[in-house]
Amino acid sequence: xxxxxxxxxxxxxxxxxxxxxxxxxxxxxxxxxxxxxxxxxxxxxxxxxxxxxxxxxxxxxxxxxxxxxxxxxxxxxxxxxxxxxxxxxxxxxxxxxxxxxxxxxxxxxxxxxxxxxxxxxxxxxxxxxxxxxxxxxxxxxxxxxxxxxxxxxxxxxxxxxxxxxxxxxxxxxxxxxxxxxxxxxxxxxxxxxxxxxxxxxxxxxxxxxx
Amino acid sequence: xxxxxxxxxxxxxxxxxxxxxxxxxxxxxxxxxxxxxxxxxxxxxxxxxxxxxxxxxxxxxxxxxxxxxxxxxxxxxxxxxxxxxxxxxxxxxxxxxxxxxxxxxxxxxxxxxxxxxxxxxxxxxxxxxxxxxxxxxxxxxxxxxxxxxxxxxxxxxxxxxxxxxxxxxxxxxxxxxxxxxxxxxxxxxxxxxxxxxxxxxxxxxxxxxxxxxxxxxxxxxxxxxxxxxxxxxxxxxxxxxxxxxxxxxxxxxxxxxxxxxx
Numbered sequence: 001x002x003x004x005x006x007x008x009x010x011x012x013x014x015x016x017x018x019x020x021x022x023x024x025x026x027x028x029x030x031x032x033x034x035x036x037x038x039x040x041x042x043x044x045x046x047x048x049x050x051x052x053x054x055x056x057x058x059x060x061x062x063x064x065x066x067x068x069x070x071x072x073x074x075x076x077x078x079x080x081x082x083x084x085x086x087x088x089x090x091x092x093x094x095x096x097x098x099x100x101x102x103x104x105x106x107x108x109x110x111x112x113x114x115x116x117x118x119x120x121x122x123x124x125x126x127x128x129x130x131x132x133x134x135x136x137x138x139x140x141x142x143x144x145x146x147x148x149x150x151x152x153x154x155x156x157x158x159x160x161x162x163x164x165x166x167x168x169x170x171x172x173x174x175x176x177x178x179x180x181x182x183x184x185x186x187x188x189x190x191x192x193x194x195x196x197x198x199x200x201x202x203x204x205x206x207x208x209x210x
Numbered sequence: 211x212x213x214x215x216x217x218x219x220x221x222x223x224x225x226x227x228x229x230x231x232x233x234x235x236x237x238x239x240x241x242x243x244x245x246x247x248x249x250x251x252x253x254x255x256x257x258x259x260x261x262x263x264x265x266x267x268x269x270x271x272x273x274x275x276x277x278x279x280x281x282x283x284x285x286x287x288x289x290x291x292x293x294x295x296x297x298x299x300x301x302x303x304x305x306x307x308x309x310x311x312x313x314x315x316x317x318x319x320x321x322x323x324x325x326x327x328x329x330x331x332x333x334x335x336x337x338x339x340x341x342x343x344x345x346x347x348x349x350x351x352x353x354x355x356x357x358x359x360x361x362x363x364x365x366x367x368x369x370x371x372x373x374x375x376x377x378x379x380x381x382x383x384x385x386x387x388x389x390x391x392x393x394x395x396x397x398x399x400x401x402x403x404x405x406x407x408x409x410x411x412x413x414x415x416x417x418x419x420x421x422x423x424x425x426x427x428x429x430x431x432x433x434x435x436x437x438x439x440x441x442x443x444x445x446x447x448x449x450x451x452x453x454x455x456x457x458x459x460x461x462x463x464x465x466x467x468x469x470x471x472x
Contacts, residue, residue, distance in 0.1 A: 079213065137230040137297030140250075143217040148252050156249035156294065195215060198250045200230035200294030 002080055002097070002130040010071040010078050010097060010132050014064070020104075021071050021097035023059035031067015038062050058092045058123065062100075071097055076134040079141075079197065081161065087126040090133060090159035099129030133159055135199035142198060144190045151187040155202030162194020218252045221290050224302065224342060232293045232300045232344050234319065240268060240286040242326070243293065243319035253289015260284065274327040284322075293319055295346040299417075302344045305369075310343075311336045312367030312415075318344040331374065334367070349418035356408040363420040370412035377407040 001013045009027065012019055023037060038060045063069055072078075073096055081088060083102065098104065105124045125131050133139065135158050144150045144164060151169060160166070169189040190196055221227065223235035234241055236255060248257070260269055260282050268284065285291060294300065295318055303310070311329050320326065320343035329336045337343055345351075347366050354360070356372040368374060408414050 137294070138228055140227055140231050140292065141213050141215045142250060142252075143215050145217065148218050150250060150252055151255075152250040153246075153248055155246075196250070198292065199297070200228075200249065200300075201297040202246060202249065202294075 002099075002132060004078060004080060005070065007077050007138060008072055008075050010080075012063075012069050012071065012097065014066060014069065016064075016066055018062050018064035018100045019069075019097055020060045020062055020100065022073060022095065023061045025071045025073045025096060026061075026063065027070050027072045029065075029067060029069040031065060031069075033063055033065035033067060033069055036062045036064070058095065058104075071132070073134055076136060077138045077199075079133045079135055079139045079158075081131045081133060081159070081197075082129075083125065083131065083161070084128055085126075086161055087124055088131060088159055088161040089122050089124055090131075091157075092123045094134045094158050095123060095125070096132040096134050098125055098131045099127075101129040102127040102131060133197060135197070135201075136203075137200035139197040139199050142196045144192060144194050144196060146191070146193065149189060149191040150196055151189050152196060152198055153202060154186055154188055156198050156200070157188055158197040158199050160190060160194060160196040162192070164190045164192040164194040164196070166190055218290050221252075221292075223290070226300065226302070227292065229299050229350070230294055230297050232302060232318075234285075234291045234293060234344075235289075236285065236291060237288050238286075240284055240322050241291075241319050242273065242282055242284055242322060244295075244317070245281050245283055247293050247295050247318050248285070249292045249294045251289055251291040253287060255285055255287035255289050255291055257283045257285050268322055272322040272325050274325060293344060298346040298348055299350055300344055300346050301351055302342055304342050305337060306340050308340075308369060309336060309338045309371060310367055310369040311371075312345060313365065316345045316347060316366055318346050320344070347417035348421040352416045352418055354414045354416060356410055356412060356414060358414065359405040359407045360414060360416055361420060362404065362406055364416045364418075365406055366415040366417050368408060368412055368414045372408040372410035372412035372414065375407050375409075377405045379404070 003011045003013070005011045014031075014033075020038065026035065078096060089107070095104075102125050105126075107122060107124050139158050142150055144162075167189045169187045216227065221233045223233070225233060227233050231249070236253070260273060273282070300318060305324060311331065311334050314333055314335050317326075317335055317337075320337060321341035323341035324337045324339040324343060327336045327338065328334075345366065351366060359377050
């Protein structure tokens with residue numbers, strides 16, 4: 001059971017089950033816990049090779065035991081997401097912990113990732129259970145519906161879930177090359193039905209200065 | 211804890227979504243914003259650099275800070291747009307036929323009904339007129355009435371023009387021991403010997419932390435006698451036609467040379 005203690009610490013109560021969490025993110029625990037490092041994201045050899053190749057590496061650990069375990073990472077804000085059979089796309093660096101019942105994988109996202117400087121791939125989480133996401137500042141959750149498509153700055157994107165189509169939208173014009181662009185040269189456009197998590201801060205991206 | 215899911219209907223209009231995110235509603239209107247502070251938007255919104263020809267009229271009336279024009283864009287269209295800045299607190303303020311001077315790095319966005327000008331105080335910008343603007347601060351903003359002295363790092367800005375001046379606490383450095391202290395730092399200095407002093411009518415805005423926002427260049431001032439910070443004059447490139455004393459706006463025809471690196 002995932003529970004937030006304040007907004008920056010995640011408390012997980014365990015009764016013999018296990019969770020996966022970012023390596024080294026445990027700050028305290030009581031009860032009996034065992035920590036096991038999962039090489040290459042815990043998806044076996046194939047997953048490990050995929051992650052190595054795609055740059056979506058995660059160092060995960062599996063925590064198993066009875067009691068309460070607290071997780072935190074660099075005082076980042078933590079957001080809880082409950083998945084009921086749907087798929088969550090998230091940058092590997094923004095994923096703090098997932099229920100053992102959730103599967104993680106890697107998918108190709110196309111050009112969008114390239115503009116973001118995080119590579120062409122993103123991590124997916126699917127199944128039934130809870131996941132904890134990290135963000136710089138509390139994330140804003142925005143609903144996308146067919147009549148309301150959403151554009152997001154790649155630097156502020158954290159994750160999305162649901163049935164969304166994602167395209168890279170470019171505002172690059174000849175003016176960009178004259179050094180007078182609009183400052184928002186690339187945007188990720190989401191269409192369809194689902195939720196997008198956006199953080200109130202921008203990572204440095206390749207397109208950040210354009 | 212349930213997470214609030216927002217869509218265009220539930221997003222506030224020209225108000226805070228949370229302490230770190232501000233939502234602007236555009237209805238065919240325009241806003242000036244600092245480059246790269248938009249994090250997401252619904253609807254049809256276009257972002258154009260200040261130098262964009264079609265914006266000439268708007269820029270002429272509302273933008274008078276020519277040399278840092280490269281850092282500003284104009285958003286226009288209709289829809290709702292979210293603004294944020296490195297997870298700092300953001301707040302909106304209303305000016306009614308007023309004036310407010312703010313540290314350049316703190317200003318995020320403003321309505322074109324306000325005019326933005328460089329302040330005579332280096333590193334600060336002044337907004338004049340009626341309208342709304344959005345500013346970021348490290349920690350919530352506190353409003354104070356002069357007379358008071360403030361720590362330089364906590365100062366965000368001031369409204370209605372109280373007079374800002376430096377204040378030095380020389381008391382600590384008196385006598386031989388005091389002199390030694392000041393010279394060597396041995397015996398400790400409190401770190402609070404230098405303050406900004408405000409007197410006169412008005413309001414002073416402070417942030418509740420001494421973490422400075424990264425400085426944003428306001429651009430050089432024309433090198434003229436009597437202009438503070440202008441320095442001993444040598445007119446260099448980028449300062450417009452020689453001797454005119456007017457900095458040059460981007461998008462001016464003369465700028466073609468600069469653009470092509472000539």
